[in-house]
Amino acid sequence: MAEQAETLRRTPLSRDRILHAAVALADLAGIESLSMRNLAQDLGVVPMALYKHVANKDELLDGMIDVVVGEIDPPVRDAGWKHTVRRRILSAREMLRRHPWAPLAIESRNMATPALLAYLDSMVGALRAGGFSTDLAHHVMHAMGSRILGFSQELFDASRRAGRSGATDPEPPAAFPPEVAARFPHLAEIAVAASHDDASVVGQGCDDQFEFEFALDLLLDGIERLHQEGWTSSRRPR
Amino acid sequence: MAEQAETLRRTPLSRDRILHAAVALADLAGIESLSMRNLAQDLGVVPMALYKHVANKDELLDGMIDVVVGEIDPPVRDAGWKHTVRRRILSAREMLRRHPWAPLAIESRNMATPALLAYLDSMVGALRAGGFSTDLAHHVMHAMGSRILGFSQELFDASRRAGRSGATDPEPPAAFPPEVAARFPHLAEIAVAASHDDASVVGQGCDDQFEFEFALDLLLDGIERLHQEGWTSSRRPR
């Protein structure tokens, strides 16, 4: 018995084991009770042991996000863009329902994690494959905003540094570094399309206000159409 | 000079002074450096003094949210619903740009504050005044989701208890208490409309999945239309 306990305890810690335990703990007990100390206790280990595998708590959260974003179904092949996008987004939504802490966690990080970038990149890819111009694909990604994962109006928005100093912190936009661009070609494509889009842009890659109004008007126009048609929810599918 | 300092220090603390100082501190230094201790120091007071005016930090955050939501412009009178709604939402967006910590703060609270309810109620009011059925108005509010304040897919969603125990916590839906319903008549109206909407609903007031797909399809259909029309951002307004 002592042997067994020791064997269990000896199961080696690893970044992956830590990340999955953290996700499980957040799912079960809520994100606010995910502390390094609680997590370590769940793993039968002393808190500082975790730091041999994750740099700090922020990096732990990033890792957790990558884990759950990795649960989103891969894109369906050989279907129209609309069906592909729709399926993917509904799958993302299911993931979010399994991990209710995720939207807030994702939104509170101030940069996208690799898995998230991959998800977004493949979404842009689906649009491009469907014949969308980089221009339209770009605005569509903004318009989707919160729908696209159920969160985050502006994933790359500078104002997303919500937590950080409100003071001006005018780092150059820097597009993204070439090796990142290589891994996420569709994102890179719409990013450059946006950056020499027109002259109204100062230093930023895209015009926030325009994107916001684009999405807002897309919705309002759709709503207006429903209203004029006398839409009612009784023609509910299924 | 000592006199003056004393006079300054004697400026009596009040809930309002605390709330506005807290908003200013969060604007300037970021929400993560808003601690009861820092805030008290800004006010020239000892931390525990704050607790004579706010119950705890959560209530402080609620108060801050009410302050900033109160900055949103009142609805314009005698304009079409579309213009009214559009203006209001753009005003909300401006407020959010002044207070970049607000979206996260709002999303992280697990229930709406009074000012927020008032804002939503008046938004529903604008739709109803424009001739929308309670049914359509209800779905539209869901569809607006993150647009409506720039945040929060599901303001009333039970899954919004993101921070709390993921375990089942099946409180009765309880609509809302009558005195609240009286203060926010339009919200109450669409809430009851949703609750005896159809039989597919189990205990919850509305069908999350339906609302999500409603909004998603509204966007996708609008996007499809743009795509077919060969939309391009060069016909940019202004």
Add this chain to the structure above:
DNA sequence: CACGGTAGGTGTACGCCGTACACTCGTCAA
């Protein structure tokens, strides 16, 4: 087989946080 380096787990400690609780002290009604 001996050994030294190294990776992974430990223990202690520090400075921050929110806030409970007991207190002081100035003001004002009786």
Add this chain to the structure above:
DNA sequence: TTGACGAGTGTACGGCGTACACCTACCGTG
């Protein structure tokens, strides 16, 4: 004059993230 009361104070506690020094079991090399 007094005494109650409400605003601000001081002290203290438990929890947090994590820096830093330490131990120790293992493994490749001589």
